[in-house]
Amino acid sequence: MSAIIAPSILAADFANLQRDCELVNNSQADWFHLDVMDGVFVPNISFGMPVIKAIAKHANKTLDTHLMIVDPDRYIKTFADLGVNVLTVHYEACTHLHRTLQAIKAEGMQAGVALNPHTNVSLIEDTLKDIDLVCVMSVNPGFGGQSFIENTYKKVRTLKKMIMEQGASTKIEIDGGVTNKNAVQLVEAGADVLVAGSYVFRSDDPTATIAGLKELAS
Ligand code: DX5
Ligand code: ZN
Numbered sequence: 001m002s003a004i005i006a007p008s009i010l011a012a013d014f015a016n017l018q019r020d021c022e023l024v025n026n027s028q029a030d031w032f033h034l035d036v037m038d039g040v041f042v043p044n045i046s047f048g049m050p051v052i053k054a055i056a057k058h059a060n061k062t063l064d065t066h067l068m069i070v071d072p073d074r075y076i077k078t079f080a081d082l083g084v085n086v087l088t089v090h091y092e093a094c095t096h097l098h099r100t101l102q103a104i105k106a107e108g109m110q111a112g113v114a115l116n117p118h119t120n121v122s123l124i125e126d127t128l129k130d131i132d133l134v135c136v137m138s139v140n141p142g143f144g145g146q147s148f149i150e151n152t153y154k155k156v157r158t159l160k161k162m163i164m165e166q167g168a169s170t171k172i173e174i175d176g177g178v179t180n181k182n183a184v185q186l187v188e189a190g191a192d193v194l195v196a197g198s199y200v201f202r203s204d205d206p207t208a209t210i211a212g213l214k215e216l217a218s
Contacts, residue, residue, distance in 0.1 A: 002218035003187050005210055006031035006064050006173070008197030009055060010046055011144045017051075020201070021058035027210040031062040031086075033175070033195045035144075038069035041093050042142035049078060056083040064133075064193075066114060066175065068141045069093065073100055080107035088112030088135050088173075091119055101130045114175070116141065117149050121159040129168050133193070134159060139176030144197040148177030153189045160190025183216040 007029050012020035024032055034052055039045040046068075056063060064086040065079055072089040079087050087109045094100045097113065104111040113124060114135035124131060136155055139146035156172055163170050173193035174186050183194055194217055196209075203209040 002214060003183075003191055004030040004171075004173075004193040005214050005217065006033040006193055006195045007200045007206070007210060008033040008035060008144065008175075008195050010035040011197035011201035013201070014047075014051075017054060018058050021055055023206055024210075025058070025060050027207045028214040029061065029210045031064045031193070032059045033197075034063060034065045034084075036065060036067050036069060037142060041070045041090065042068040044142045049075075049082060052079070052082050052084070062086060064088070064112075064173075064195075066112075066135060066195075067093075068114075073103060076100075076103050076107055076109075080109055084109055086110040086112055086133055088114050088133060090114045090116070090141070091123060092116055097124075098127050098130060101127065105130075112173070114141070115155075117151070121155055121162065125162060128162060128166055128170055131168075131170050133171045133173055135173040135175050135195075136191075137176055138174050138178070141176075145202075146177055148179070148182050153185060156186065156189040156191055163190075178213075180212060180216055183213055187217050 037046040062085045065084045066088045087104045101111040110132035112133035138152040171192040174191045175195040178196040179199045200206045
């Protein structure tokens, strides 16, 4: 089965959001990846609810929202009401992760957990069956356009093994620095979802770049 390709709107042209949403709609991409940053959990502020509302009006694919914010529980219902399908919170931002995951599911969304590069995958072993998606950060969260951290392959292999051993159906998503140089190796290691921002939107032909990634990931 081919991996899901999720272009990150963080790298889109915010003055032409409708155009870039249509581009993703009409491409071989599977999901929209939406990065919400609060300037506290990460040293950058991206966009929030009004922008997601605008994107949701045009996007006709799964909305995969990655919350890089402290205390995400405050906004779970808000994101559900905006039409978000997959809501990912950071392991490092949740004191009561299990409760947060249940709250996300209770709102009818799939529940994701993102792991910073320094966070060992073993820390989610006891809650893996409650997690629909693990977002393995392959850069330090906060900015697009950073270089891929090579240790990610090892993390993905360990996580995949853990998922298989538990018979869980958790998907593995890779976020940060994904390009044609690492896509194949990531899928071989066990990745199910590839997020790509700069590699897609800074290319001359984003539609062809998405198609190329999809091909590599199949
Ligand atoms: C980083 C974000 C990523 C980012 C990826 O904090 O979570 O989703 O948009 O961008 P690229 O693909 O440019 O590394
Ligand atoms: Zn992201």
